[in-house]
Amino acid sequence: MHLVKKLLIGAAALFVVIQLVPVDRTNPPVTARLETPPAVDAVLRRSCYDCHSNETTWPWYSYIAPVKFLVAQDVRRGRELINFSTWNDDPEPIRVGNAELVWEEVEDGEMPMGVYTVMHPDAKLSDADKAVLREWSEGYEESLESAGGDEESAMSGGSDDDEDAEHGGADDDAAEDDDAR
């Protein structure tokens, strides 16, 4: 009994001490947000934004150790890999790849994370939600092409300096033609 009491006091003391260890719960500015149709936006915000954006709603348990360490780590890692708040900072090929990954992860049932949906049941994706994400993901690359042909030719020219020097003139001509039409 004596030992059990000591252990309990030790555990309680440890619990108090780890509360003092800080974690980063900042929401950095939203600088280059992904623009999507409202239906897509709604699903992403409900199911993904807490970990893949700078608009995280930090839940009460993100203030209590040791859980707060896990939450902060998921958000840090999530933002590192895919961040809808800085989406357009990435070059076009990366964005296209990320849009593909979004549907892959959802299709495989990997995202949103299972531990998350336990605490946020409304973040679970219905079949209709999944269809919305799938359609967006599959059409993303095309939506870029129709939105900005000029930007695209500027991108592909800029991504390879050598080629740019050789074919720069041709690219410019093509861009001008687009403008004229």
Ligand code: HEC
């Ligand atoms: C609780 C936090 C959390 C939520 C909510 C969440 N994710 Fe994630 N996501 C992560 C973490 C953490 C990883 C990294 C997983 C790993 O390393 O295995 C990740 C990885 C990913 C990746 C893989 C990126 C890569 O480069 O491999 C994609 C894509 C992704 N998430 C999309 C989504 C989508 C779409 C949603 C919403 C439907 C979502 N996530 C919801 C935390 C989250």
